[in-house]
Amino acid sequence: MRIALLNEFSQAAKNTVIFQELSAVTQENGHHAYNLGMKDDNDHYLTYLNLGVMASLLINTDAVDFIITGCGTGQGALAALNAFPGVVCGYCIEPTDAFLFAQINNGNALSIPYAKGFGWGAELNLNNIFRNAFGSERGQGYPQERKESQNRNAANLFVMKQAIAKDYLQALKAIDQTIVRESVLGKDFQKYFFENCKDDTIRAYIESLISQ
Template sequence: MMDIGLIVETSQMFRMEIIEKELRKAADKYGHNVMNFSNNTTFAKNGLLGALLLNAGVVDLVVTGCGTGVGAMVAANSFIGVQCGFVADPCDAQMVRELNMSNSVAMPFSKDFGNEGVLNLQFCFENLLCPMKDPMYISPETRQACIEMTKEMDDLKKACQVPIEEVIQKLDKAYLKEALDSDCFRQYFFAKCKNLELARLVRDKLT
């Protein structure tokens, strides 16, 4: 069972109901839990929010997006502890799960969202969340290479980027409140946060 955080960017809030409905449908089918942390703000702030949730152990997977999905992906990958893949179709969903072992996905919620946009969401979420019994793109023998590459990326990020605790300390209270503060965040973050020092830093900034 995974805890999944949904974070939709401000320009796509008009499509929130559809996105959340399809995500919850797939999550419920496979026993996952969805928390909607969307705070009607920019993809830059959403990248920070998603990184905080992942680094704190509040969620196992972040599903985010914007009009094209690209801005959301770039923002997410700016942080340690986040490996965000781009998912525009069910094939992408399968690959970021099996090959990249991503803990975050960014999706385009407007670009190419045509008549079959809802159906595409259904298939993407299905591939992303269903039990992975028979990998489509890799054999069990080569999965170890994917695990090693994921670790290499994590190690590289640690050398190139600063810990999330430093990010929280450097940003001013007004910015953090706009990025983080919501009913959903207050309900789940402090209850589920596995990093007590990080929880203390965030609490101090939000008071």
């Protein structure tokens, strides 16, 4: 599984700790983690609105399989990611949330509050969150006897979001283009996106925005 880390400006100072714990868990479980920022106060400036655009681009072009994101409360990033088709983001405060989201909802993103309650032992909580998110096969149901109905509902949620939303490229073009452009100007994001994007039409659109 390819997993991207995205966080906004208020939590940039914690990026190193977050990615360290994510990398440790993903390596143990045969996954690959990519740090796409913000990495520090001097990195490309991102708000939770930018995180929504970035995550949606990565998911909808099959550049990654999963997004780890968040902000101070985790709520802004959660709302921004879930605004887009193709993205089903859960809210995760502690390891049980991560386990239940993986087994019941089986979405493709988690938003974590990095300011609220982020104190002594925070790195242990992150490590355990990531172990519960990525340390076992997903979609197994909880309790297991409800697996069939839970998997059906999770799959139907993706279909519902796709039916309700505009065509993804039309949606990107319909929102404030300044926000979209700001979202893709980070060097780490650009390098990863252009190397892994599997949709030539969206690639061309992003290239046109960057060149403006």
